[in-house]
Amino acid sequence: MPMIQETLDYLNQLKRHTEGRQAILLRLSALEKQFHESHYRQQMAKACKGLTQTYEGRYFLLPNKDGLLILKDAPSESIDTSIHSLRMLMKDSQVIQGLDPIQGQSDLFTVWYDLADDYALFLSEMKGLIAGKLLLPSAIETLAEQTKRKPLKPTAQPETKSMSSGLKMVPVQAPSARAKDTPLDPERLHQLVQTIQVTDLEGLMQKQKVYASLPGKKAVTVMINHTVNFTQAIQRLMPSLEATPDRFLSRYLMAKLESQLLKNKPNLSNEKGIISSLTLSLDVLQSDMFKEFSQHVRSLQKSKLVLEFDLSDAIQNPDMFRQAMKTLHTDGYRTCLAGITPQAIDWLNLSQFDVEFYKIQLTEADEVTLDDEALIARLTWALNSIDKVKVILAGCDSQKAISFGRTCGLTLMQGTALP
Numbered sequence: 001m002p003m004i005q006e007t008l009d010y011l012n013q014l015k016r017h018t019e020g021r022q023a024i025l026l027r028l029s030a031l032e033k034q035f036h037e038s039h040y041r042q043q044m045a046k047a048c049k050g051l052t053q054t055y056e057g058r059y060f061l062l063p064n065k066d067g068l069l070i071l072k073d074a075p076s077e078s079i080d081t082s083i084h085s086l087r088m089l090m091k092d093s094q095v096i097q098g099l100d101p102i103q104g105q106s107d108l109f110t111v112w113y114d115l116a117d118d119y120a121l122f123l124s125e126m127k128g129l130i131a132g133k134l135l136l137p138s139a140i141e142t143l144a145e146q147t148k149r150k151p152l153k154p155t156a157q158p159e160t161k162s163m164s165s166g167l168k169m170v171p172v173q174a175p176s177a178r179a180k181d182t183p184l185d186p187e188r189l190h191q192l193v194q195t196i197q198v199t200d201l202e203g204l205m206q207k208q209k210v211y212a213s214l215p216g217k218k219a220v221t222v223m224i225n226h227t228v229n230f231t232q233a234i235q236r237l238m239p240s241l242e243a244t245p246d247r248f249l250s251r252y253l254m255a256k257l258e259s260q261l262l263k264n265k266p267n268l269s270n271e272k273g274i275i276s277s278l279t280l281s282l283d284v285l286q287s288d289m290f291k292e293f294s295q296h297v298r299s300l301q302k303s304k305l306v307l308e309f310d311l312s313d314a315i316q317n318p319d320m321f322r323q324a325m326k327t328l329h330t331d332g333y334r335t336c337l338a339g340i341t342p343q344a345i346d347w348l349n350l351s352q353f354d355v356e357f358y359k360i361q362l363t364e365a366d367e368v369t370l371d372d373e374a375l376i377a378r379l380t381w382a383l384n385s386i387d388k389v390k391v392i393l394a395g396c397d398s399q400k401a402i403s404f405g406r407t408c409g410l411t412l413m414q415g416t417a418l419p
Helices: 002-016 038-054 076-089 115-131 137-149 186-197 230-237 247-263 288-296 311-316 318-331 364-369 373-385 399-407
Strands: 021-026 058-061 067-072 110-114 206-212 220-227 275-279 305-310 334-340 357-361 391-394 412-414
Touching: 002 058, 002 067, 002 115, 021 076, 021 115, 038 058, 038 067, 038 076, 038 186, 076 186, 076 230, 110 115, 186 230, 186 247, 220 305, 220 412, 230 247, 247 288, 275 334, 305 311, 305 318, 305 357, 311 318, 311 334, 318 334, 364 399, 391 399
Parallel strands: 220 275, 275 305, 305 334, 334 357, 357 391, 391 412
Antiparallel strands: 021 067, 021 110, 058 067, 206 220, 206 412
16 A cells, blocks of 8 residues: 555655654554544644644554654754544543643554664564554553653663563653742743644644523523633743743734634634634734634634634724724624623623624622622623623623622633533
8 A cells, every 4th residue: 555655665764864763553452442543643643733733753554544643953942742632532431531641752642663763673573553453452551550650761780681571661761850939031932832832732722612692591502702812822832831821922812823723723613603712912913823713614614703802902003903903804703892890890881892892890809899889880881882692701700700700691601600
């Protein structure tokens, strides 16, 4: 078969180019049968695409459904982030649930090879897998137990002998531990941006439903909000960074995250009648990635997609915000102004923002004021200038918050206290 021969030819040619190269075997075959379907194989290839483009890499699908990723001089953090997105996609697998992943180390789902040291073993095992003569499951369990106890490349220990199946500990250097308060200096900022640019962020995207909630009636899903939580994403991409970047740097990094998310072309389709919302910043609208994303979204889909922007964007650059809303509406998108607090709402003339939806955000600190009659009166008065059916009350994480929304005449709600 041509594809198999192409894979074998490439693996043989690697003999002269092993320096700095590592290979990661993604063991889809080790998971339950439902994860062998083409959908998961396609997602696995998609998660590796950014890495292969950045780190002189190749990706191959083996006959047994496993994926083989080969890269040159790729940081372990970048590789692990893409693998994490796959684990999130397959989180219902009992095998994945049983893992305690350690960055740069083999487990039941991944096998790491340093080709400079282990090319011969790697080639032998890949040929065995391709020919169907090497079965990994029983031996890989032993390997996983060993790699949990010590790093793959000990600093002062002899090379571990090959096991009966041909498997052995793979000598990939695990990243050294860094202090938790490592500052985001220029070098690490560059590394973080590089990591963002090769990561499939769809695996880090969070979803939360927006319900139409009426007293005495079952709540009905009308919208699903998609967003990337900035703090959680940065912690995942660079775990050693504890301090949150300042607001100017955060804005820059958020634009990078959103651009990469748009580049990944996330799946925003829902069941019939349910629309999607995607949280973005004004900065990303000027990027080439948004233009490509917009071309990818068909005109019929745009009417079912709400692009959500924060109030701070509108206040910091009102002219840019107005022009952006006008352009988006012309293109067929719907829009939402988010980040409105109950305390500030009566300072705003909401009807001037020219959006289809408004999102009021409740926080834990608001919980003690939700039965304040003065606040309810101010909020109700402020909402008289717009259509209340366009207002979403987010942060409904308690029954008290839901009651507060109903008292104010709101029906669209988002939060963990809803079904």
